[in-house]
Amino acid sequence: MKHIESDSNASLKQWKKLHTRKEREKTGTFLLEGPHLIEEAISFGAKLQHVIIEENFNIKEEWLKEKFTLWSVPAKLMKQLSETEKPQGIIAVCEMMEQPEERIKRNGRYLLIDGVQDPGNLGTIIRTADSAGLDGVFLGEGTADLYNGKTVRSTQGSLFHLPIIKADLKEIITECKAEDVPVISTSLQEAVDMRELPEMNGFALIVGNEGQGVQEMFQEESSINVKIPIFGQAESLNVSVATGILLYELQRKR
Known part of the structure; x- marks a missing residue:
């Protein structure tokens, strides 16, 4: 020593x-x-x-x-x-962990993160993705650093449990479509209530920035846009909370 x-x-x-x-x-x-x-x-x-x-x-x-x-x-x-x-x-x-060569597989379950800026939110989302049994998480441009101390602590070790890859989300969406993995974007416009989502074996859920949500270009590329019903007076949910609700709803529908 x-x-x-x-x-x-x-x-x-x-x-x-x-x-x-x-x-x-x-x-x-x-x-x-x-x-x-x-x-x-x-x-x-x-x-x-x-x-x-x-x-x-x-x-x-x-x-x-x-x-x-x-x-x-x-x-x-x-x-x-x-x-x-x-x-x-x-x-x-x-x-830092090595990046896997294979990124998207048929019937895989993925989370795409578009510009979530708060390290604590990012860490909590990764921990939730791990808990929900996902196959991988992709960090898009503008997303907080995976290795920020607050992010690392908020994952509670989940950053070691599943592939987490910094990537161009446009490329990932294209790869998902090539493997017939449905792409689902959170949105408030022309969106389906999450309770009405069809059953699907695999999925790629896109969640967005705390203030702006998912970028419009990604919403347009998605197979389905989805929203969480609000029963009280709050205008919206924290992105990490919303992600958890949607991931478990998607897992329930498998």
């Missing part, structure tokens, strides 16, 4: 840079914070480069079989590296 005492340490400075998207993309690495996320990463085969623990933190013995460099730091340095108010005593530097 290596020990760091000073905030001028070169490794510590480098890890702190991973709080920025630019450095994450440059290095192909990101930070994982807390034992739960690190356990999920190890369980699903993610590659950890470094694990940094606060002095006196009891790391699981089985984790030490993994090929990473172990470091210890005092509480004051862990607080500098952490992005949460109450650090959990352990942070890892993890390599």
Whole structure:
């Protein structure tokens, strides 16, 4: 185990840079914070480069079989590296996941995310997609960074459980049509009540930006536009809540 005492340490400075998207993309690495996320990463085969623990933190013995460099730091340095108010005593530097070659398969179930900007919403949506048993999630232009600390924490480990691919949604829609996967867009105009959706084996659901919704060009390319009925006085639902309702309704109709 290596020990760091000073905030001028070169490794510590480098890890702190991973709080920025630019450095994450440059290095192909990101930070994982807390034992739960690190356990999920190890369980699903993610590659950890470094694990940094606060002095006196009891790391699981089985984790030490993994090929990473172990470091210890005092509480004051862990607080500098952490992005949460109450650090959990352990942070890892993890390599970004490899992108799968196959993207769309016949009868697959997918989520296409068009410009969801809030990292917390994005993480919650990915966790919901995992819970609903989807085969993949595609992040369109303008969508929050998958490896933002808040996104990662909000997924609660689901980012390791299913393919999550940054992609041109136009290309993904074309691929869905080639594989006869129905494309469904959320919309408020000329949209079918979700309770009236037909049964379908596979689907590709598009959800959109918190303020603007799904772009019109994607709505026009969709097989069906769908809406969730509102029974009270609220004008709309949070995008992560709406996504959960629609995914479970679509799964119910299989």
